[in-house]
Amino acid sequence: MSLRGALARLTSLVVWRSLKHTAAKLHGFALAEQGSAIDLSMAAQLAADPERAASYLQHAMDESRHAMMFQRRAGELAVKRGMPSYGAPRADVDHLYGMLGEIDFLAFVHRGERRARTQFEVYARYFETHDDAKTASVFARVLEDERRHEQYTYEVLVRLSGSEAAARRALRRSARWELRRTWLRHGRALSSRVFTLGMWLLYLVIAPFALIMRARAPRASGWR
Amino acid sequence: MTALRRLGNRLRTIREVLAHFASAQRFVLIPLVLVLLAAGLLLMLTGGLAYVAPFVYALF
Amino acid sequence: MTAVLGVSAHYHDAAAALVVDGRIVAAQHEERLSRIKNDASLPRRAIGAVLRLGGIDAAALDAVVFYENPYAKLERVLVGALRAFPGALGQFPRALGSQLGGKVWVVDALADLLDIPRAKVELVRHHQSHAASAFYCSPFGRAAVMVVDAVGEDACTSIWHAGEQGLRELTRIDYPHSLGLFYAALTAYLGFEVNDGEYKVMGLAAYGAPTRRDAMAKLLRVAPDGSYELGLDYFDRFTRTELGYGKRLVDLLGAARSPYERWDLTGARDRAYADIARSAQDALEEALVAIAREARKRTDEDALCLAGGVALNAVANRRIAREAGFTRVFVQPAAGDAGGALGAAILGAMARGAARPALLMGADLGVTVAGAPVATYARALGLVASHLEDVPSAVADALEAREVIAWAHGRCEWGPRALGFRSILARADDAEVRERLNRAVKKREPFRPFAPAVLETDAATWFAGGANAMTPFMTTVADVLRPEALPAVTHVDGTARVQTVQPESGLGQVLSAVKQRGATPVVLNTSLNGPGEPMVATATDALSFFVRHGVDKMIIDDVMLTRPE
Numbered sequence: 071m072s073l074r075g076a077l078a079r080l081t082s083l084v085v086w087r088s089l090k091h092t093a094a095k096l097h098g099f100a101l102a103e104q105g106s107a108i109d110l111s112m113a114a115q116l117a118a119d120p121e122r123a124a125s126y127l128q129h130a131m132d133e134s135r136h137a138m139m140f141q142r143r144a145g146e147l148a149v150k151r152g153m154p155s156y157g158a159p160r161a162d163v164d165h166l167y168g169m170l171g172e173i174d175f176l177a178f179v180h181r182g183e184r185r186a187r188t189q190f191e192v193y194a195r196y197f198e199t200h201d202d203a204k205t206a207s208v209f210a211r212v213l214e215d216e217r218r219h220e221q222y223t224y225e226v227l228v229r230l231s232g233s234e235a236a237a238r239r240a241l242r243r244s245a246r247w248e249l250r251r252t253w254l255r256h257g258r259a260l261s262s263r264v265f266t267l268g269m270w271l272l273y274l275v276i277a278p279f280a281l282i283m284r285a286r287a288p289r290a291s292g293w294r
Numbered sequence: 295m296t297a298l299r300r301l302g303n304r305l306r307t308i309r310e311v312l313a314h315f316a317s318a319q320r321f322v323l324i325p326l327v328l329v330l331l332a333a334g335l336l337l338m339l340t341g342g343l344a345y346v347a348p349f350v351y352a353l354f
Numbered sequence: 355m356t357a358v359l360g361v362s363a364h365y366h367d368a369a370a371a372l373v374v375d376g377r378i379v380a381a382q383h384e385e386r387l388s389r390i391k392n393d394a395s396l397p398r399r400a401i402g403a404v405l406r407l408g409g410i411d412a413a414a415l416d417a418v419v420f421y422e423n424p425y426a427k428l429e430r431v432l433v434g435a436l437r438a439f440p441g442a443l444g445q446f447p448r449a450l451g452s453q454l455g456g457k458v459w460v461v462d463a464l465a466d467l468l469d470i471p472r473a474k475v476e477l478v479r480h481h482q483s484h485a486a487s488a489f490y491c492s493p494f495g496r497a498a499v500m501v502v503d504a505v506g507e508d509a510c511t512s513i514w515h516a517g518e519q520g521l522r523e524l525t526r527i528d529y530p531h532s533l534g535l536f537y538a539a540l541t542a543y544l545g546f547e548v549n550d551g552e553y554k555v556m557g558l559a560a561y562g563a564p565t566r567r568d569a570m571a572k573l574l575r576v577a578p579d580g581s582y583e584l585g586l587d588y589f590d591r592f593t594r595t596e597l598g599y600g601k602r603l604v605d606l607l608g609a610a611r612s613p614y615e616r617w618d619l620t621g622a623r624d625r626a627y628a629d630i631a632r633s634a635q636d637a638l639e640e641a642l643v644a645i646a647r648e649a650r651k652r653t654d655e656d657a658l659c660l661a662g663g664v665a666l667n668a669v670a671n672r673r674i675a676r677e678a679g680f681t682r683v684f685v686q687p688a689a690g691d692a693g694g695a696l697g698a699a700i701l702g703a704m705a706r707g708a709a710r711p712a713l714l715m716g717a718d719l720g721v722t723v724a725g726a727p728v729a730t731y732a733r734a735l736g737l738v739a740s741h742l743e744d745v746p747s748a749v750a751d752a753l754e755a756r757e758v759i760a761w762a763h764g765r766c767e768w769g770p771r772a773l774g775f776r777s778i779l780a781r782a783d784d785a786e787v788r789e790r791l792n793r794a795v796k797k798r799e800p801f802r803p804f805a806p807a808v809l810e811t812d813a814a815t816w817f818a819g820g821a822n823a824m825t826p827f828m829t830t831v832a833d834v835l836r837p838e839a840l841p842a843v844t845h846v847d848g849t850a851r852v853q854t855v856q857p858e859s860g861l862g863q864v865l866s867a868v869k870q871r872g873a874t875p876v877v878l879n880t881s882l883n884g885p886g887e888p889m890v891a892t893a894t895d896a897l898s899f900f901v902r903h904g905v906d907k908m909i910i911d912d913v914m915l916t917r918p919e
Contacts, residue, residue: 108389111389111894111898112389115894120727120730120734121734123727123894124730124734124735125734127735127894127897127901128735128901131898131902134902265447266451268333269333269446270443272330273435273442273446273447276436277439279322280439280440283433283439284437291527291531291581291582291583292581292583293525293526293527293581293648294525294526294527294528300466304459307458307461307462310461311425314425315429318426318429320429320433323429323432334453
């Protein structure tokens with residue numbers, strides 16, 4: 071059992087502690103799958119080789135099916151708890167293929183699939199043992215695809231980069247890139263908190279301006 | 295050179311914003327706008343905000 | 355050579371348009387390329403696509419025109435936030451963040467993106483772009499122009515006089531009094547997604563009775579001169595922007611509808627919501643007719659051009675055409691914000707001495723779909739691909755066999771409607787097809803109708819009034835003369851959002867072929883996309899659509915795809 075698998079097992083209790091959290095987490099997976107689907111169909115548009123383009127397209131379609139499966143289950147659980155269901159997933163998209171190039175893109179996707187696979191194995195088992203066969207089967211069905219994706223992305227990666235060693239280098243590069251991205255994301259999240267705080271303060275400080283603006287009568291309605 | 299040109303462009307935008315507020319007779323707001331633009335420029339330089347704002351109607 | 359690029363972005367649907375020597379060369383929505391529905395981000399892909407389609411290098415552009423003035427918008431946001439003090443505290447950081455973090459710098463962003471001098475990037479006004487996009491694409495030499503949308507810089511409604519001398523703004527109504535926001539608030543109240551669900555309100559309205567007129571009169575008051583005023587207390591804009599309507603509106607109309615429950619129009623509860631939709635639609639129509647009458651009075655013109663998001667309300671457009679006193683009415687296919695890109699490009703070109711563009715004949719202004727790589731993809735995806743010699747008759751064959759067929763050919767549409775280039779076609783005389791389409795692809799609410807396409811020459815046989823200036827772009831509705839013959843496309847109120855087609859176009863050839871076979875020469879035409887997705891643009895989008903959705907056949911350019919037995 072990998073470190074990540076052990077971690078996933080450990081966090082299972084927290085992540086799935088209530089219906090509400092389970093629904094939210096599944097919705098999160100739906101978003102991630104949907105984002106990945108869009109990224110992959112972009113890759114299909116851009117890839118020079120039609121065979122590879124077709125595999126990306128196929129992969130994209132798997133991901134968007136996964137998104138729908140997660141979404142549906144999240145909705146069911148949400149409704150069960152009396153929360154509003156979720157609409158169609160609307161993901162953030164990075165358009166990574168254009169940004170990273172094919173080899174690094176593949177390395178990134180491969181790492182993502184591997185991560186998903188190890189997590190989902192744990193989660194599938196978790197739900198089986200916690201009397202939620204439906205959620206377990208969602209994970210199980212997604213898992214089948216993730217295993218295939220993990221494998222084919224690695225094969226293509228090796229073929230494209232020329233050797234196993236070069237592929238491993240690409241994977242390490244991708245790990246570093248992800249680390250940096252995570253760092254930047256946290257930085258940005260922090261700076262937006264600071265910004266929000268600053269803007270709140272500013273809004274309160276500008277009360278005099280506000281009073282001036284309010285004192286001026288707003289424009290009358292009607293044609294100008 | 296391009297970095298310099300970009301900075302020059304940003305300064306021109308700031309000038310245009312101020313000119314707009316002046317021509318709209320919003321003199322009172324100009325100091326406020328200056329502060330805001332400085333904050334905005336800082337935001338641009340630090341790589342933008344992580345704001346993905348779920349507004350119902352994109353009024354802003 | 356004069357080449358001008360028009361760009362709209364940052365609020366709703368981003369787009370780019372290219373006008374070269376007074377000719378509209380290309381226009382493209384960003385969402386179709388980025389695959390993010392209503393993508394509002396700076397349209398990098400669309401800009402790249404229109405430049406490629408025009409064979410123009412960014413350096414060769416004479417100007418880039420942005421469709422509105424971002425500084426005026428900043429002013430409006432700031433002043434609005436201050437007026438609402440301290441109520442806007444929660445929204446202030448977000449609103450200012452989105453302004454200062456990007457929108458204010460759009461001129462720089464465009465100059466950087468295209469690597470051109472900043473001085474080449476120009477700004478026009480939001481409603482000016484809309485007005486230009488409507489008038490200069492219309493068949494009229496002179497006209498009154500009416501722009502009605504949510505809000506541009508300040509204007510929410512404006513009346514223009516257009517002719518050889520250009521466009522002149524006569525009058526306007528400013529924010530916050532906005533018909534677009536009025537309708538948006540009710541869209542949200544009825545549980546639909548704003549800026550997307552307005553069509554649903556329009557479709558739902560046909561199921562209701564205008565029993566809530568009194569309530570609507572409190573929300574929207576129209577004066578005899580066509581000017582109007584919103585009951586602002588009901589629209590709590592700065593404190594509850596995420597909803598768009600205030601608590602008082604709920605007190606007035608009752609609890610808002612939950613977006614997550616199934617519609618059941620046989621039940622009393624949903625009928626009451628349908629009544630609200632109908633009352634709101636009626637109120638909107640009455641306001642629009644009053645404004646159009648005022649436009650007629652002020653301009654004394656016989657022709658009217660409409661633009662702005664509200665002009666996509668096809669039902670209201672018919673009412674304007676009937677009641678406002680104009681003999682002809684035109685609506686540009688991309689009447690929403692994306693259309694501003696086209697208007698901006700035209701304004702930029704004409705300011706440089708270019709002639710007015712030729713009449714807009716078709717909406718196929720976007721990227722081209724190519725059949726060449728399809729066969730390879732298809733093999734890898736386990737689909738059967740075959741080359742077609744005669745595409746129109748293959749489509750007609752499929753329709754004859756009562757199949758639902760997806761068809762992508764030529765350049766993709768400009769505007770939100772599928773006009774035969776990225777379409778799903780089915781028989782309009784087949785009562786069951788609607789149910790099938792909804793099950794297999796669209797998953798629409800039961801009250802949303804599908805639209806018919808008919809040859810222009812046959813239009814009068816099937817639809818009251820026949821063809822007019824709006825029907826080529828599906829921006830109005832008409833009474834169906836024999837509803838029992840066209841069950842799949844006739845709405846509950848006996849109307850249809852008809853598209854009239856020229857015989858030489860691809861869809862026209864299909865309709866001719868259908869007619870030759872003695873079948874009903876009207877087909878159901880709906881957009882080629884699944885729920886929540888942007889319309890298909892390229893061959894890979896089309897392939898991916900075919901694999902995921904249960905249509906019977908897909909034709910991409912001249913390649914037909916079927917599923918293995």
